Amino acid sequence: DSGVTQTPKHLITATGQRVTLRCSPRSGDLSVYWYQQSLDQGLQFLIQYYNGEERAKGNILERFSAQQFPDLHSELNLSSLELGDSALYFCASSTQSADTQYFGPGTRLTVL
Amino acid sequence: AQTVTQSQPEMSVQEAETVTLSCTYDTSENNYYLFWYKQPPSRQMILVIRQEAYKQQNATENRFSVNFQKAAKSFSLKISDSQLGDTAMYFCASQTGANNLFFGTGTRLTVIP
Numbered sequence: 001d002s003g004v005t006q007t008p009k010h011l012i013t014a015t016g017q018r019v020t021l022r023c024s025p026r027s028g029d030l031s032v033y034w035y036q037q038s039l040d041q042g043l044q045f046l047i048q049y050y051n052g053e054e055r056a057k058g059n060i061l062e063r064f065s066a067q068q069f070p071d072l073h074s075e076l077n078l079s080s081l082e083l084g085d086s087a088l089y090f091c092a093s094s095t096q097s098a099d100t101q102y103f104g105p106g107t108r109l110t111v112l
Numbered sequence: 113a114q115t116v117t118q119s120q121p122e123m124s125v126q127e128a129e130t131v132t133l134s135c136t137y138d139t140s141e142n143n144y145y146l147f148w149y150k151q152p153p154s155r156q157m158i159l160v161i162r163q164e165a166y167k168q169q170n171a172t173e174n175r176f177s178v179n180f181q182k183a184a185k186s187f188s189l190k191i192s193d194s195q196l197g198d199t200a201m202y203f204c205a206s207q208t209g210a211n212n213l214f215f216g217t218g219t220r221l222t223v224i225p
Contacts, residue, residue, distance in 0.1 A: 100159060
């Protein structure tokens, strides 16, 4: 158990819908990263937050957004869902700069 | 830009034997970190080992060790005394500073009883 929690574990929804994925980092970790793992794109970085502020953006679509709250948990919002958004979404956390990232169990999103 | 290449999509090894997974990377940074993560059928991403680029000594964690060749930009993972529980996808990844991880495409390792 990495100490990073993600909810829900599985999510099944329809095209055009909106979903919210939640992540709670390890105790004391200030940095949260979101990654997407799909069959055709592999593991890709989406976005990073550090202590409530957006730190870096990767291949995140405009339909996707995220935020980190004062209690340091983070949410990833996916809207206008398409079939291609079906993937495993991971959250990872680390204490600060250059520290090892520990991954949550992931949320499996299926868009029908 | 960073790239990470894993040229072995699949490998297999007999239980109790030793196997080496290959990884090459490319970065223009001087200060970076390299990782191997394991993803078993449960899909959880588990840290196996970490190497700081400024350290010449190869990292080891029990049965897992790396061969870090900085000039060649090579970072291979050796698994000794392979166990059935080592069956998983293994991802090589690089990181510079406080930035995100860049992952390779993975190597699927099967340990044969």
